[in-house]
Amino acid sequence: MSTFQAPKGTYDLLPPDSAAFLAVREAIAAPARRAGYGYVETPGFEHVELFARGVGESTDIVTKEMYAFSTKGGTELALRPEGTASVLRAALQANLHKAGNLPVKLWYSGSYYRYERPQAGRYRHFSQVGAEAIGAEDPALDAELVILAVDAYRSLGLRDFRLLLNSLGDKECRPAYRAALQDFLRGLDLDDDTRKRIEINPLRVLDDKREAVQRQLTGAPLIVDHLCEACKAYHEQVRELLTAAGVAYEDDPRLVRGLDYYTRTTFEFVHDALGSQSAVGGGGRYDGLSEMIGGPSLPSVGWALGVDRTVLALKAEGVELALPAATDVYAVPLGEQARRTLFALVTQLRREGIAADFAFGGKGIKNAMKSADRSGARLAIVAGERDLAEGVVQIKDLASGEQGPVALDEVAGTVKERLV
Numbered sequence: 001m002s003t004f005q006a007p008k009g010t011y012d013l014l015p016p017d018s019a020a021f022l023a024v025r026e027a028i029a030a031p032a033r034r035a036g037y038g039y040v041e042t043p044g045f046e047h048v049e050l051f052a053r054g055v056g057e058s059t060d061i062v063t064k065e066m067y068a069f070s071t072k073g074g075t076e077l078a079l080r081p082e083g084t085a086s087v088l089r090a091a092l093q094a095n096l097h098k099a100g101n102l103p104v105k106l107w108y109s110g111s112y113y114r115y116e117r118p119q120a121g122r123y124r125h126f127s128q129v130g131a132e133a134i135g136a137e138d139p140a141l142d143a144e145l146v147i148l149a150v151d152a153y154r155s156l157g158l159r160d161f162r163l164l165l166n167s168l169g170d171k172e173c174r175p176a177y178r179a180a181l182q183d184f185l186r187g188l189d190l191d192d193d194t195r196k197r198i199e200i201n202p203l204r205v206l207d208d209k210r211e212a213v214q215r216q217l218t219g220a221p222l223i224v225d226h227l228c229e230a231c232k233a234y235h236e237q238v239r240e241l242l243t244a245a246g247v248a249y250e251d252d253p254r255l256v257r258g259l260d261y262y263t264r265t266t267f268e269f270v271h272d273a274l275g276s277q278s279a280v281g282g283g284g285r286y287d288g289l290s291e292m293i294g295g296p297s298l299p300s301v302g303w304a305l306g307v308d309r310t311v312l313a314l315k316a317e318g319v320e321l322a323l324p325a326a327t328d329v330y331a332v333p334l335g336e337q338a339r340r341t342l343f344a345l346v347t348q349l350r351r352e353g354i355a356a357d358f359a360f361g362g363k364g365i366k367n368a369m370k371s372a373d374r375s376g377a378r379l380a381i382v383a384g385e386r387d388l389a390e391g392v393v394q395i396k397d398l399a400s401g402e403q404g405p406v407a408l409d410e411v412a413g414t415v416k417e418r419l420v
Contacts, residue, residue, distance in 0.1 A: 009116070009124030019323045021127065024310050025109050027156045028129040031148040037107040037131050042086040044111065048076040053292050054085035054261055056201060065114040079113035083130045083304055084261070084286065085293065091134055092295040102135035103300070109307075121277030121309050130283075132302035134290075139234050142265040142285060142301050143241035149269065149281060149303055150247050157319040158310070161280060163248065164268045166255035167235040168203070169227050170287065174263075177226035178202055188216045203256045209276075222253040231264060238265055261286040265301065271309070273316035280313050281305030328419055329356040330372035330398075334365060334384035342383055342393070345411060352412055354419070373398060379418060381411065 006012055013021055033039075048068050055061050067079040080086050087106055091097060096104045109129045116122055131148065133141050146163065153161055169177060181202045190198075190205075194213065197204050206217065227235070242249055255266055268282035283303025290298035314321065329349055331342040342358065349356040357375055359368035365382075372380045382403075383393040393411060396403040397418070406414045 007124070009118035011123060011125070015326070019326070020311055020314075020321055021307055023321050023323055024156060024307050024314070025127070025129055028149075028152040028305050028307070028310070029107055029109060030155070031151045032105075032107040032131045035105070035144065035148055037105040037133075040087055040090060040106040040108050041110065042080070042083075042090050042108070044113075045077045045079050046086055046089065048078045050085050050089055050293060051078055051081060054088070054289055055082060056204075056261070059201075059204060061114060065116055067113050067115060080110075081112055081114050083108055083110065083112065083128060084132060084302055085289070087130070087132050087302075088134060088289060088295070088298075088300065089293060091132075092290065092293070092298075097135050097296070097298055103133040103141060104135055105131075105133050107131040119277065121274050121312055123308060127307040128304045129307060130302060130304035132300060134300040135298045137287065137299035139237035139265075140241060142238045143245065145283065145301055145303055146238075146242060146249075146267055147245050147247055149283075149305060152305065153269070153280075153310070156310070156314060156321065158271075158313055158317065160273065160317055161269050161271045161313065162250060164252040164255050164270060165239070165242075165249040166252050166266045167223065167227060167231055167264050168256065168262050168266050168284070169223055169231050170263050173226055173228035173231055174223075177221065177223050180221045180226065181206075184220050190216075206254055206256045217254075220254075224251075224253045234264055257282055257284065261289040261292065263287045267303075269305070271313040271316065274309060274312055277309065279306075280309040325355060325376055325378070327355050327357045327375040327377040329354060329379045329381060329415055330375050330377040331356065331358045332365065332368040332372060332380055332382045333359065334382065337385060337388055338383045341388055341408075342381060345381065345393070345408070349412060349415060352416075354412075354415060379415060381415075 051066060052062055061081045066081050068076065070076055087108055091104055091106065107130065111125055111127055113125055115124055118124060131145060133145060150163065182198055185198045185202055185205055190213065194205060194208065206220065255268055257266055257268060262284040264285040264287065266284035269280050270278040271280050272278055281303060285301040287299040289300065290296060331346045333339040333342040346356045346358045359371055363371065369380065378398060380396040380398055381393050382396060387393055392405040392407055394403050395406050395414065
């Protein structure tokens with residue numbers, strides 16, 4: 001056993017389970033790519049101030065969960081706890097918003113880090129796929145992103161997820177709601193840290209998951225009752241577009257999510273089979289984030305979907321993904337001449353798009369055939385000196401056991417026919 005183990009709250013992705021994670025990432029990204037979203041990749045760490053400003057100084061992410069550290073040169077950095085602030089920073093730094101084609105559509109995939117108490121579905125290192133549309137205020141854009149996420153889940157075969165939808169208003173109507181909510185919260189029996197949060201960002205209190213807090217929130221004022229006419233009309237358009245696209249949703253007037261930058265459209269995907277960690281993804285509109293981090297006014301909207309939790313949701317529903325075989329053909333050489341010939345043949349098959357592997361290490365026929373079975377290959381190519389003298393190899397169907405000779409120059413074509 002190795003002396004070292006993965007840090008607490010993290011995990012290693014290893015075959016064969018890693019194939020499911022790759023398939024989920026691909027399925028989530030595919031609808032976004034078809035909708036014109038280009039790939040972006042940002043560093044695994046950023047300046048602390050980016051997240052303090054963008055995510056919010058009062059959020060648990062910044063105050064309790066962010067991995068922050070000082071470099072040898074004294075720079076304050078943090079491992080990225082989420083993707084949106086980093087992606088927007090990258091887009092602004094590259095002046096993508098000045099290219100004249102708004103919105104800038106970007107998607108990304110990567111690992112994120114939060115110091116949390118590890119439990120099923122909650123890790124200190126986790127994987128997400130995200131999509132952001134930067135620089136346009138349009139309810140159709142909000143609806144597009146929600147639909148892309150729904151289509152991604154459906155393409156995987158996931159069915160028992162629910163979409164929660166809300167509007168958080170904007171700078172016109174949020175202040176009046178904020179004041180009403182603060183008045184209500186100040187009358188509750190809350191700890192000192194939560195009382196400080198009331199003054200900084202009272203919406204964060206609504207997102208508090210502690211039962212003792214949630215019990216007291218019954219009767220709290222709702223943002224839906226304070227929306228201005230523009231926000232009401234905007235939200236209704238989003239709802240109409242989702243309904244027309246066949247997307248079912250549930251209005252959740254208490255949905256605020258855990259980040260400070262959201263405005264207007266806010267949504268979350270939940271899967272009830274996952275217990276307390278039921279959220280599998282979410283997002284919303286963040287019209288003021290660009291200005292928060294020093295950029296121009298760029299109304300934007302986006303989401304991030306959890307790869308880890310999506311995999312757990314698929315398992316909960318008993319969905320088995322149709323994963324491509326890691327190996328279709330396994331070559332078993334008998335003798336040195338056969339090793340050289342079959343190695344060249346395996347290389348040719350790979351170059352023609354066929355997943356092929358080779359019995360490395362000079363294994364005997366018995367052990368090599370066991371390796372072929374364990375590889376999951378459908379076909380084995382076996383050859384010895386006599387076969388090569390006759391210009392053939394033996395192709396064996398590993399499921400039926402049927403075997404027969406095939407001319408060397410016809411192997412690739414025969415393999416392709418049998419794998420169809």
